[in-house]
Amino acid sequence: MASQLKAWISIVLILGMGSIPARAETIRVTIEKMVFTPAVITAKVGDRIEWINKDIVDHTTTVKGGWDVVISSGKAATLQLEQAGPVDFYCRFHPNMKGRVTVTR
Amino acid sequence: MFSRTMTALAVLSLLGSISLAHAADKPTDPQIAHIAYTAGIIDIEAAKQAIAKSKNKDVVAFARDMMRDHEAVNTQALALVKKLKVTPEDNDTSRSLVKAATAERAKQDKFDGTAFDKAYVTNEVTYHKQVNGALETLLIPSAKNAELKSLLETGLKIFQGHEQHAEHVAAGLK
Numbered sequence: 526m527a528s529q530l531k532a533w534i535s536i537v538l539i540l541g542m543g544s545i546p547a548r549a550e551t552i553r554v555t556i557e558k559m560v561f562t563p564a565v566i567t568a569k570v571g572d573r574i575e576w577i578n579k580d581i582v583d584h585t586t587t588v589k590g591g592w593d594v595v596i597s598s599g600k601a602a603t604l605q606l607e608q609a610g611p612v613d614f615y616c617r618f619h620p621n622m623k624g625r626v627t628v629t630r
Numbered sequence: 631m632f633s634r635t636m637t638a639l640a641v642l643s644l645l646g647s648i649s650l651a652h653a654a655d656k657p658t659d660p661q662i663a664h665i666a667y668t669a670g671i672i673d674i675e676a677a678k679q680a681i682a683k684s685k686n687k688d689v690v691a692f693a694r695d696m697m698r699d700h701e702a703v704n705t706q707a708l709a710l711v712k713k714l715k716v717t718p719e720d721n722d723t724s725r726s727l728v729k730a731a732t733a734e735r736a737k738q739d740k741f742d743g744t745a746f747d748k749a750y751v752t753n754e755v756t757y758h759k760q761v762n763g764a765l766e767t768l769l770i771p772s773a774k775n776a777e778l779k780s781l782l783e784t785g786l787k788i789f790q791g792h793e794q795h796a797e798h799v800a801a802g803l804k
Binding site for chain 1: 698702703705706783787788790792794795798
């Protein structure tokens with residue numbers, strides 16, 4: 526009885542997983558010496574980007590008309606990608622720092 | 631406008647003289663550390679004045695960014711000279727920079743409102759351009775210690791970012 530119940534739970538869990546379009550991933554972007562690495566990213570809706578700032582100054586990841594997140598010096602920040610499409614991001618404090626993420630469904 | 635042009639010319643000729651001094655008289659590491667630190671202090675002082683005087687939120691936000699970044703770089707510079715047991719050495723370039731900046735601040739203090747905002751942001755573009763030029767052509771090539779050179783190189787990238795940021799703010803004021 527117990528093992529039957531366990532099997533049912535497994536099936537439900539598998540079905541449950543199946544309803545999620547794809548497994549969300551976390552992409553890591555490191556900021557060091559005023560550069561986003563990698564600067565060109567491809568991702569899927571639902572994925573997260575973890576921004577790690579190794580510089581001595583604060584940075585932002587900013588998209589015109591979109592997101593704007595401050596990443597303090599020595600800290601990390603995570604952002605979930607909610608919309609498909611290509612977006613150019615930059616640092617609002619240092620606009621010479623740029624990157625691009627292409628988000629697909 | 632005339633006096634602003636004159637100040638810009640004074641800064642240009644000052645930094646021009648740094649370049650001219652290049653071949654014959656390269657600054658030493660203790661002098662470079664002093665010049666870089668002084669250049670940072672000057673921008674922090676200008677930012678403080680802008681925060682006190684400006685009512686434009688973009689200008690104030692920019693000034694706060696300048697203060698935060700230059701303080702961070704200078705903190706790093708102080709930690710480095712301490713580690714390297716280098717005592718920053720005052721020199722003619724540092725003294726000229728301070729003199730020019732003191733005059734610039736006094737001049738800007740007479741402006742208010744939009745006139746002040748424009749004077750501050752325009753000078754920030756000019757100032758960063760000149761300091762970046764000096765870093766590229768004189769200070770970085772002259773630096774002997776690898777860690778000092780590396781900090782100056784990072785500083786240059788940060789200040790190039792400031793230059794672009796200042797240009798964006800200036801464009802928004804027009």
